[in-house]
Amino acid sequence: MGKRKKWANRKRNSYFGKSKGGTARQKAGKKWKTQMRWRRKQSDRHDLVQMLADSGQDLKVSLVNDFAFKHVFHNKKALKGLLSALLDIPPEEIVDLELLDTFQSGSYKKDKTGILDIKVHLNNSQKINIEMQVRQQDNWTERSLFYLSRMYTADMVSGEDYGVLEPCIHISIIDFEMPGLSRLYSVIRLIEENTSQVYSDKLSLRVLYLKKLENADETEQQTEVYRWARLITAQDWEVLRDMAMQDEYKAEAVKEMVKINSDRALRYEYISREIARMDAVSYAKDKEKLRTEKEKLRSGQEQLRSGQEQLRSGQEQLRSGQAELRSSQEKLHKREENVTRREEGINKREENVNKREESINKREEEMRQIQIKFQLATHMMAAGESELFLKLENDPQLLQQKIREYHLDT
Numbered sequence: 364m365g366k367r368k369k370w371a372n373r374k375r376n377s378y379f380g381k382s383k384g385g386t387a388r389q390k391a392g393k394k395w396k397t398q399m400r401w402r403r404k405q406s407d408r409h410d411l412v413q414m415l416a417d418s419g420q421d422l423k424v425s426l427v428n429d430f431a432f433k434h435v436f437h438n439k440k441a442l443k444g445l446l447s448a449l450l451d452i453p454p455e456e457i458v459d460l461e462l463l464d465t466f467q468s469g470s471y472k473k474d475k476t477g478i479l480d481i482k483v484h485l486n487n488s489q490k491i492n493i494e495m496q497v498r499q500q501d502n503w504t505e506r507s508l509f510y511l512s513r514m515y516t517a518d519m520v521s522g523e524d525y526g527v528l529e530p531c532i533h534i535s536i537i538d539f540e541m542p543g544l545s546r547l548y549s550v551i552r553l554i555e556e557n558t559s560q561v562y563s564d565k566l567s568l569r570v571l572y573l574k575k576l577e578n579a580d581e582t583e584q585q586t587e588v589y590r591w592a593r594l595i596t597a598q599d600w601e602v603l604r605d606m607a608m609q610d611e612y613k614a615e616a617v618k619e620m621v622k623i624n625s626d627r628a629l630r631y632e633y634i635s636r637e638i639a640r641m642d643a644v645s646y647a648k649d650k651e652k653l654r655t656e657k658e659k660l661r662s663g664q665e666q667l668r669s670g671q672e673q674l675r676s677g678q679e680q681l682r683s684g685q686a687e688l689r690s691s692q693e694k695l696h697k698r699e700e701n702v703t704r705r706e707e708g709i710n711k712r713e714e715n716v717n718k719r720e721e722s723i724n725k726r727e728e729e730m731r732q733i734q735i736k737f738q739l740a741t742h743m744m745a746a747g748e749s750e751l752f753l754k755l756e757n758d759p760q761l762l763q764q765k766i767r768e769y770h771l772d773t
Contacts, residue, residue, distance in 0.1 A: 422630060423598040424620045427538055427573075430636040432495050432595070434629065435619040437462060442483070444612020446491070448587035449534055449548075449569055454612065458486050490514055490529050495536040498643050503541065507533050507568055515566060530565040536595065538573040547575040548588045656749050660740060667737055670730045677723040684716040735771045742769045 426432045436442045439460050447454040461484040483491040492514055500506065511533040519528060551568040552561055576592050583589050594606050594613055607617035623629040691709050698705075743752040743765070755762040 421600065422624050422633060424623050424633065425598045426595040426616075426620070427495075427497050428633060428637050428640065429495060429497075430632050431620065431623055432536075434623060434632075435616050436493070438615055438619050441612055441616035441619060444610065444616070445591055446483070446485070447612070448591045449571065450532070456486075460485060488529060490531045491534060492532070493534045493536065497538040497640065499539045499647055500537075503535065503537065504543070507535050507570075511566060511568060528565065530567075532567050532569060534569045534571070536571045536573065538596075540574065541570075541572060544570060544572045544575070547572055547579045547583050547592060548586070652749075656744070656753075659753075660744075663733075663737055663740065667730075667733050670726070670733050674723070674726055674730055677719070677726055680719055681716075681723055684712075684719050687712060688716055735766055738771055739765055739769060742771075 424431055426435060436445060439462075442460060442462075443454050443457050446452075446457060446460075483493065485491055492510055494507070494510070496503070511531055514533065515528060515531045519525075549570045549572065551570070553563050553566055554560060555562055571588065571592060573592060573596055576589075576596060579589055590606070590609065590613070594603070594616060597603050597606065603617050603620065607614040623633050691712055695705065695709065739755075739762075740752055743749065755765060
């Protein structure tokens with residue numbers, strides 16, 4: 364066989380002789396399959412939402428849904444009633460409301476934050492930003508401060524006097540855990556620490572904490588803020604109709620909610636956002652479970668490292684004990700005349716060494732069990748059996764079965 368033919372055969376049969384284009388085609392094929400699965404999933408979701416929207420069945424419309432919230436409070440009369448409660452001013456004092464953002468049907472499809480944002484210019488002298496969020500946000504305090512500061516300086520032009528800056532209020536309506544809040548409604552201002560006097564009334568934050576609605580005290584239950592919080596969280600049409608009879612502003616809000624329930628296009632938007640919200644909640648729970656499992660895994664690793672340290676310490680103690688024993692034996696041979704007198708001491712030392720060896724053997728066995736459990740946790744997490752692993756602690760029989768199943772008992 365000629366050299367050229369021999370080299371061609373070797374190249375064709377070797378890894379390095381394979382075409383790189385084939386790998387690229389494989390990657391492109393996987394990407395295309397992923398895109399097709401995503402499109403089918405989106406299509407199935409669209410069909411489900413379309414079916415629910417066309418069903419005519421009454422929806423449990425809730426203003427916790429960001430689409431419903433923004434749709435309802437783009438009705439200026441309903442918004443006036445809400446602001447009247449949140450700002451603690453009579454509705455008659457709100458002469459004019461100018462909504463500064465644009466709102467169009469279908470604009471939520473690309474909204475990935477789940478944060479509802481309404482900007483209002485009140486009576487040409489105050490700027491108000493209302494944000495509603497139901498998903499857990501770890502940095503909400505910092506976010507609200509950032510938006511308040513940005514809103515305060517947004518219209519400032521270089522060279523203008525600082526006196527032209529308008530009062531700004533940032534209102535947060537949240538439905539997730541905020542450990543720093545203890546009341547249904549909180550008003551935060553800039554104050555002088557010693558005298559509690561307001562340093563400036565141009566910046567303030569308001570927080571409506573929906574998680575505290577059920578635990579509101581009697582004083583809070585008599586406020587308009589409480590009644591609006593109940594309207595925002597209500598999902599029962601009978602409750603909503605009763606609340607609509609309280610005043611014209613709540614009636615206007617409920618009227619807009621009825622529109623969502625009766626209009627096919629609005630129903631579609633509402634259901635789409637509700638499904639997205641439920642998906643986000645489910646994702647957050649899964650993420651929290653994964654975080655908990657990782658914490659437990661890290662804890663197990665720490666215990667493993669601690670056990671290893673204890674093992675090394677025990678081995679050092681063993682070596683030390685062995686060295687002492689050797690030293691004692693040397694002294695025994697050198698001082699035969701003192702054998703009888705020192706036998707008891709040597710026996711005691713030997714007993715101590717035996718106890719240490721037993722302790723070390725016990726620790727080694729414990730370490731072996733810990734290592735087996737750690738390996739089992741690794742295998743089960745890789746196999747998607749994380750939740751089953753958490754149950755093994757209370758089921759020794761199942762634990763031994765899984766150890767044998769993954770051949771960890773050898």
